[in-house]
Amino acid sequence: xxxxxxxxxxxxxxxxxxxxxLSAETVLKISSWLPPTHGIxxxxxxxxxxxxxxxxxxxxxxxxxxxxxxxxxxxxxxxxGAADMAIIFHGYQPGRFVGxxxxxxxxxxGSAEAASVAYWRVHDEHLAALDEHRGVKVxxxxxxxxxxxxxxxxxxxxxxxxxxxxxxxxxxxxxxxAALGLIGINVPAPKVYETLDSGAADxxxxxxxxxxxxxxxxxAKNLYDMPGGLYRGSFAIxxxxxxxxxxxxxxxxxxxxxxxxxxxxxMAGAAWDKSDKIAYEATKNAEGTKITxxxxxxxxxxxxxxxxxxxxxxxxxxxxxxxxxxxxxxVKKEMAGN
Numbered sequence: 001x002x003x004x005x006x007x008x009x010x011x012x013x014x015x016x017x018x019x020x021x022l023s024a025e026t027v028l029k030i031s032s033w034l035p036p037t038h039g040i041x042x043x044x045x046x047x048x049x050x051x052x053x054x055x056x057x058x059x060x061x062x063x064x065x066x067x068x069x070x071x072x073x074x075x076x077x078x079x080x081g082a083a084d085m086a087i088i089f090h091g092y093q094p095g096r097f098v099g100x101x102x103x104x105x106x107x108x109x110g111s112a113e114a115a116s117v118a119y120w121r122v123h124d125e126h127l128a129a130l131d132e133h134r135g136v137k138v139x140x141x142x143x144x145x146x147x148x149x150x151x152x153x154x155x156x157x158x159x160x161x162x163x164x165x166x167x168x169x170x171x172x173x174x175x176x177x178a179a180l181g182l183i184g185i186n187v188p189a190p191k192v193y194e195t196l197d198s199g200a201a202d203x204x205x206x207x208x209x210x211x212x213x214x215x216x217x218x219x220a221k222n223l224y225d226m227p228g229g230l231y232r233g234s235f236a237i238x239x240x241x242x243x244x245x246x247x248x249x250x251x252x253x254x255x256x257x258x259x260x261x262x263x264x265x266x267m268a269g270a271a272w273d274k275s276d277k278i279a280y281e282a283t284k285n286a287e288g289t290k291i292t293x294x295x296x297x298x299x300x301x302x303x304x305x306x307x308x309x310x311x312x313x314x315x316x317x318x319x320x321x322x323x324x325x326x327x328x329x330x331v332k333k334e335m336a337g338n
Contacts, residue, residue, distance in 0.1 A: 024053070026247060028062040028239075031083035033071045034190060036064075038213045040087060043271035048140070048237065048264055055258040056251050071188045075238060079135050084243045090234040091170030092188065098320045099127040100234040101313050102327055103143050104172035107306040109228060110335035112207075112276070116142035116269025118334035119234075120262045126327040130320060133236060137244050139260040140237035142268035144207040145276040146229020147173060150220035151203035152196055154290075158298045161224075167192055167204040172313060173231045177205060179305045180230075189214065196220055207233065208283070209275030217286040226294040226302060237264065 030049075034040050041064055049062045062085065069077045072093055074086040090100040103119045110118075119141045149155055151164065162181030168174050169189065177184050185201045189210070195201045196219040204210075204220060207229075211217050239260075244252060283289050294302070310328070317324035 024058055024061040026060045026251075028052075028060065028084040028243065030062045030064050031068045031074060031077055031086040032064050032066055033069070033074060033188070035213070036066065039209060039271055039275040043274065044087070044142075044237075044268045047267045047271060048259070051259045051264065051267065052255060055254045059251055060247070060255070071190075075133075075136065078238055078240050081240060081242065083240075085139075085237065085239045087235055087237050089169065089189070090236065091173060094170055094174075097132050097171075097234075098316055099123075099130045099132055099322065100236075101172050102127065102317060102324075102331060103141075104232050104234050105306075105310050105313060105328075106172070106176060106229060106231050106302070107310065108232070108332065108335055110338065111269065112143055112145045112232075112272035113266055113269035114335045114338035115232060115331075116140075116265045116272075117262060117338045118331045119143060120265040121334050122327055122330045125330060126322055130322070133238060135241065136238040137241045137260075138236050139239050139255075140264035140268055142235050142237075142265050142272065143232040144235070144272045145209060145232070146226070147205050147207050147231045147233060148226060148229060149203050149205055149224040150211065150216050151222045151224065152199075152220055153202050153222070155203065155222055155224045156292050157295065158301055161203075165200070165202045167195055167201045169205065169233060171231075171234060172309065173205050173233070175309045175312060176231050176305065179309060192216070193219055205230065207272065207276060209272060209279045211279040211283050213275065213279075217283055217289055221289045223283055223289070223291045224294065225291055227299060230302070235268070237268070 030045055032041055032045065045064055052060045052062065068083060071089060074088045077083045078086050090097040103115060108115060123141055149161060155161060158180060164182050165185055166177060166182040167187055168177045168182065168184045174184060187195050192204050192214050196204060283291060314324040314328055317327065
């Protein structure tokens with residue numbers, strides 16, 4: 001996708017506008033709360049726009065708009081009609097989402113792409129019944145790659161994490177952090193660099209791709225790497241139901257059949273995998289950085305934490321009205337098949 005980048009004066013609001021938007025009948029306003037160079041913008045949203053343009057013969061495209069609202073307010077932004085689309089991180093809104101914690105559990109084996117496809121399928125089969133995204137149209141569900149600990153202090157073991165001031169995004173990451181003895185600091189992802197740089201936090205729990213996306217190689221030289229990760233993070237790309245309903249029926253059909261749902265979820269998951277691969281290489285080549293693989297003892301110790309956290313979350317899902325065990329087994333089966 002060819003794109004232009006505009007900077008809007010003193011407000012420093014950037015717009016990434018597809019050139020094809022100049023001739024498209026419908027230009028969807030896509031809200032982003034991440035830096036313009038972040039992979040969610042350059043890979044996921046760019047990929048989504050390309051897919052929409054291809055599916056509709058150029059009738060529908062999108063433009064990125066930055067700075068409309070903080071991360072936790074993105075769903076309300078779409079509900080209010082201030083944006084047509086947005087990406088939300090479920091962990092930023094504790095209590096609002098429960099079913100989404102299913103995909104965040106540690107212990108799953110597989111890529112972000114496999115997890116995202118499994119996520120969409122288990123949503124169709126189980127999670128949609130909770131109606132946690134009521135009022136908006138869910139067009140993609142995805143998860144980033146395995147979450148790890150990135151620190152300014154040396155962290156060589158799980159024991160070193162006890163008492164570590166750590167930015168945690170929420171959701172299952174919070175449950176795992178509590179089990180590890182981390183002291184949670186709640187700041188949105190775009191603030192992690194300055195939080196670490198100022199010393200307000202010693203570490204951050206994030207997927208490895210964010211070492212590039214948020215320049216963590218500059219402020220968190222140490223990466224503690226647990227096989228399979230400590231958790232995963234749950235995202236949804238949502239669309240205004242009113243905007244979707246206003247589109248011609250043939251356009252709606254094309255988007256639903258060719259873009260929204262599993263295709264967009266797979267694309268987003270693959271983008272997360274790509275960002276992790278790039279970031280591992282960047283970290284290996286950066287000056288003064290260190291990757292510490294978890295020891296066999298730590299892997300064994302974390303298996304106990306994984307079981308405890310999984311049991312806790314599945315109980316929450318069961319209380320919410322889901323067949324939690326079936327949903328959990330479905331995720332593992334679908335991931336193994338992708």
